[in-house]
Amino acid sequence: MWKDNLIMHLRIIHLETDDSQIEAKINSSSNKRNKAVVSDKKYLCELCGFAAAKPSNLVIHMRRHTGEKPFKCDFCDKAFPNTSDLKTHRQSHTGEKPYICNTCNKAFPRAYKLRIHMRTHSGERPYICSYCNKSFTHSKNLTLHVRRHTGERPFVCGICGQGFIQGAQLRKHRQLVGHHEDIEPKRKTLLLE
Incomplete structure (x- = not known):
């Protein structure tokens, strides 16, 4: 059962589609250490594959899908x-x-x-760039750094189309240049009906 849960996790969370890559990750030594923990989790979410050790943990997890906030x-x-x-x-x-x-x-x-x-x-810097081996103390700093290598600019001005590595740069651009388009509200959690 743990293997099915792990396969579902790799497909849903990590968007892994290649079966050979999935099998390699499952057989890797780092995943073998987790088998005992995963096998104890016998309460399975039918929507996303999340596995819980206790039914109360599954109830709490299901609130993420229903949007219930009591x-x-x-x-x-x-x-x-x-x-x-x-x-x-x-x-x-x-x-x-x-x-x-x-x-x-x-x-x-x-x-x-x-x-x-x-x-x-x-002095621990556990997040290491796969392009240049520079290390970081925070994962978010690595993410921003990697965007400099890849050219990814996910924050785009809706008026001029200029892209930015981080949201703060886009906000500064809007302030300096005066590009204050209507900003859509933050995305809300998808509620399943």
Whole structure:
């Protein structure tokens, strides 16, 4: 069952279509380490192939497809699919920063932000450019860097057609040149009916 879930994951999430590539990824040593974990997950989402170890985790996952958000913020109108997301959001109102760096005492609202910060002390740069081997502490910085190699410019001015590597550059362009076309609202999560 874990293999079927992994195949579905590679096809849906990574858009992998080549069967030989899928088989190679499944047989790679890095995936063999995960077999024990995946095989424990016996509750399967029929919409996307997500596998959960407990039925309650599948219920929470299904809210991503239905758009259900039963947990409401006490401070604003936002709602969330689970209590964990709500707790994290509440910190934006309270200013709580419970994760503290042992080296410099800088505080963070989320554990993953502290983990990323720790790279500044350790020198760890795990994201490596496949074009020039330059390394980065953040995946987003690698993504922006790779666009310089590939020429990808996904942020395009709707008036003049000029493309930019990141959204901030497009916003600056609009401000400097005065190209303020009507900006469409952010995409909402697709709700399945």
